[in-house]
Amino acid sequence: MNGKPVAVVGASGYSGEELVRLLLCHPHVELAAVTSRQYAGQTLAQVFPRFAHHTRARTLRFTEPDARLLATQTKLVFLALPHGVAAEYAVPLLEAGCQVIDLSADFRLKSPSVYKEFYGHDHPAPKLLAEAVYGLPEVYRPEIKKASLIASPGCYPTSILLPLIPLLRADAISPDGIIADSLSGVSGAGRKAELDYLFVECNESARPYAVPKHRHLSEIEQELSRAARLPVVIQFTPHLIPINRGILSTLYVSPTQGKSAEDIARIYNDAYGSEPFVRLLGDKALPDTKNVAGTNMIEIAWRRDARTGRLIVMSAEDNLLKGASGQAVQSLNLLSGFAETAGL
Amino acid sequence: MNGKPVAVVGASGYSGEELVRLLLCHPHVELAAVTSRQYAGQTLAQVFPRFAHHTRARTLRFTEPDARLLATQTKLVFLALPHGVAAEYAVPLLEAGCQVIDLSADFRLKSPSVYKEFYGHDHPAPKLLAEAVYGLPEVYRPEIKKASLIASPGCYPTSILLPLIPLLRADAISPDGIIADSLSGVSGAGRKAELDYLFVECNESARPYAVPKHRHLSEIEQELSRAARLPVVIQFTPHLIPINRGILSTLYVSPTQGKSAEDIARIYNDAYGSEPFVRLLGDKALPDTKNVAGTNMIEIAWRRDARTGRLIVMSAEDNLLKGASGQAVQSLNLLSGFAETAGL
Amino acid sequence: MNGKPVAVVGASGYSGEELVRLLLCHPHVELAAVTSRQYAGQTLAQVFPRFAHHTRARTLRFTEPDARLLATQTKLVFLALPHGVAAEYAVPLLEAGCQVIDLSADFRLKSPSVYKEFYGHDHPAPKLLAEAVYGLPEVYRPEIKKASLIASPGCYPTSILLPLIPLLRADAISPDGIIADSLSGVSGAGRKAELDYLFVECNESARPYAVPKHRHLSEIEQELSRAARLPVVIQFTPHLIPINRGILSTLYVSPTQGKSAEDIARIYNDAYGSEPFVRLLGDKALPDTKNVAGTNMIEIAWRRDARTGRLIVMSAEDNLLKGASGQAVQSLNLLSGFAETAGL
């Protein structure tokens, strides 16, 4: 083994595949195990031909997921499982002394009752909710460094939280009346054999969905409320557009009195000026998903509209990287004492 | 000639091409002339191979645009010219007794000063602004029937005005704080050889543009103000997404007190229940550009969000049809006493 | 009823949907029944929102497929069913006196043994194979006019047969060594919830499949052999590319001695010069799927290569129209004594 051994549980979806790609190339990590019920017995290279030039991908075989066995192979496990399934693996892994980075929504909420409201059933391991750290490195870097359970944020929340949190923390915008209008590439729906996500159904199509109460609202509002230090309720409309990767969010907010464009720029520079994965476009350019696709960057631009008094903030990220697997590797790096940009 | 002779000036752009297609198939119309500086001398079939199975397309040749000559060939002329060029053709055509349906923005504004604010120069024929009828049939049907100059609305305005006008007329929503977030297919940018619209620059790209003050705001606000009977200022953010055709608009508004979802539904049914080109989806479905592409329909859906108190209205249309050429043919039908749906 | 009553069995796939669209707009036809196990009880408008502006689509409900019942409602039935399923409906419908236009491959082959070789099982109704007419109107127009069972050709065969049959009939090319290299849009794979046809798997992907022995080779070779009056074996490679609709076929053949480019042009003009749905591009242009999408046209171009002595023939068609439903309606028109272009 040339590096820290890590495992990926549920490596057959789009986020899991991207995570495997990052870990195969990571300079300080060795992929010790990958699991998938569907592909157990096959090598990584057989399932994902695009990885076949990695020696490790030609020898490493998918196994059935087995928490006890995994705990003998590694002390750090990524869960790239559907929502609701991650919790059952997290509990035994944590008990066996592993650190867990969960890419699902299972541990992102602090409140079991909010979880029940948005997910429709009781949380299977409510005690872990307090323990879990929301894995947004730009916001919770110190907490991530010493976490045992990281709830890595999803693609929509990341694209909305990173632009809004500094403004709310600085009381530069009103916590009322926030609107987030987001566009997502189709990989955000996961690798699911459903008619809605067929090529012919998505190509030449633009459509809203889950209006008005998408599940991810719960974690977005939780984190905005923390930043604002009072309860925040927002409007959120996700749309599906025919690109493979990318989230573009357009955010409509009201600056608090006296806050000029310069104030906004200063707040962003203070918050993110030295962040390796945040690109502040200011008022010079506008974000474009193609400029972040394949990278762990988030682009943020803003405009103050003198006619309406509003501030429009726009962000772009790759939903599978900064919105999922890239961010999870960023947390791995923090946890492990590696350079935060290693392998990204 | 088997039908009313009509001409298209500037038939080489996407809207012009689509208009020609509709007119070639129209049961009561004969395409008498098409003009294009670039293609003068060539037949329609040579320039647009997809029309070659129409006999007329194999014989009709593009000519240089010449208003006096056109006025001898037809009494109804469509102008499918770039903004700023249409006015110079409209004046002599009107003087020669032709009716003019203009697809550009040149005659959509009532106020010369608003025109100057948004277009950067004085209007070349300000007297005609009062005379021109804004060609939105669902709103100005009686006026269109007797107009000599029709300013046919563009794609963004149509997608925003049709959903909002009935609500403002009924005082069912506040005229303040309206936000329109729109997604457009690339044909909306016209057939222009610019790097920004190359396949590789648009494919796998989602991006906002013209933030915060797009030119079409001027006509949108003019018409919303008429409906509300007081000045309306809105927020409008257009985005470019990789589809050929289609506009999807998501509109955020605040219902006035006491207005329930049922009230909204009743207002829409009263306004559009018997309109042939408006499909009210209500709360049963959400719009999708692929369901209107190639048709003159606009789909409208809405949701009342109990959490925020807002009403979200969503619309989808084909930007080249209901958002341009189809709507212009709808006006032609009204003007000419044909069935409004003829050829559509 | 305003027109000849017809029914569509299996109207939920892409070809079935397109067939329904054509029949809803057809001037001489009334859609009497549509069947679908999956959608039984729902109206056409509910299942296909894009048809909702047709009055008939708002009242006509899908029923369970029942041959006896159908035979009381109509004497002409289209079968838009998966291969292998059509035969079981065709038999009782024919016995009940209906004419049947089958869009599947079930009745396209004349030889039960070739059927078994390519489809892997005995033909369920081998007697009908002799009776069925191969529904390529440009080739079998007289036979179609008096057929009771029409086997409407598929998309790949149409794109290959129409260009090659006239050349083989005229002995202008060698029947040996023919290569057909074809590109298909994803709708050709049908509306199937399979991972291979997800947006993310098809977008940014070009791939061959079913190499070297695709099932449709059997009907292609049968018809080429008839034209050549001796057994023809060809090479055929289909590819999947990220477009919704369209087939582009590039055909490599060897002209027989003395056949010049002018000879080829004359043969094509004799064969197709007055065909309403064939556009001969000759050596002036090259085919493009976007120029035939949404139409029943096939474009054919050719080039003689002095360097290699070969003739390259290229064709483009819409796989759902000339390659499926449009062609079936063309046969309906012939069968029924309507103008061949009615509703197309």
Next chain:
Amino acid sequence: MNGKPVAVVGASGYSGEELVRLLLCHPHVELAAVTSRQYAGQTLAQVFPRFAHHTRARTLRFTEPDARLLATQTKLVFLALPHGVAAEYAVPLLEAGCQVIDLSADFRLKSPSVYKEFYGHDHPAPKLLAEAVYGLPEVYRPEIKKASLIASPGCYPTSILLPLIPLLRADAISPDGIIADSLSGVSGAGRKAELDYLFVECNESARPYAVPKHRHLSEIEQELSRAARLPVVIQFTPHLIPINRGILSTLYVSPTQGKSAEDIARIYNDAYGSEPFVRLLGDKALPDTKNVAGTNMIEIAWRRDARTGRLIVMSAEDNLLKGASGQAVQSLNLLSGFAETAGL
């Protein structure tokens, strides 16, 4: 400077941009200069926002191309210029002692008369043709290691030559009657503001072009002839399809007598079994551009068709990487004594 200084002349096209990306990430190289008439004075980060997270991209400014000045900054220059322009820079750079890796077609042909036949004018520096090494590392590795001028092959040639050269060298296929049918993504056309490459003209379009005599035939035939040791003339048909990146080539050849599928497999394994950038799929899978996009790999699969006796060989590569910039960096690594896979 942390690494070998290199320069890129003409870095504003798609290949140039991709080359810059690779060089910014290369572990042993320092980007010393980039030139572009159009962008002179701007930083790399300003022109290509996606590179802005590289420190070097924020400081390095485009300069006007000036061979003498470049020769003072670096001894290795990449030319990513349009065909016909590269030669004028290569001559002074070579005279000033630089090594040159040219991505254009200017130095790929050995014969000035073939150059004139295919490019329509005399070669500007015919003496250099003999000196230049055709930069296909899998074929000319020893020559590349000591070259001063490398003519890096283009995307179509690479996708055709790598599959065919081993078979011709081994006399396993006939040199007669070879057909290459290729599909290219739109980035292959370059970053040119032309109507043909607009999104709306390419999306939903598949079309052949340059039939039957594409310019790149000249280098393909030159290299196939070398491998076969006799003159080879092939048929080549390029097609444009709506993907950003990727070439898929389907090759039709005739195995020489007695050559079985096993013989073919053995020849490929001998030639490429240990090549880091060739993935032999054999008869187990088929190539797909999405499996090579973003990598320097070429996938090769083959099928022997018992019905026709032919061998079908299929390849997939990223046209900007293995088909352009990746291959050029592979040559840089060989020239410089770096690991051949460094930075790839």
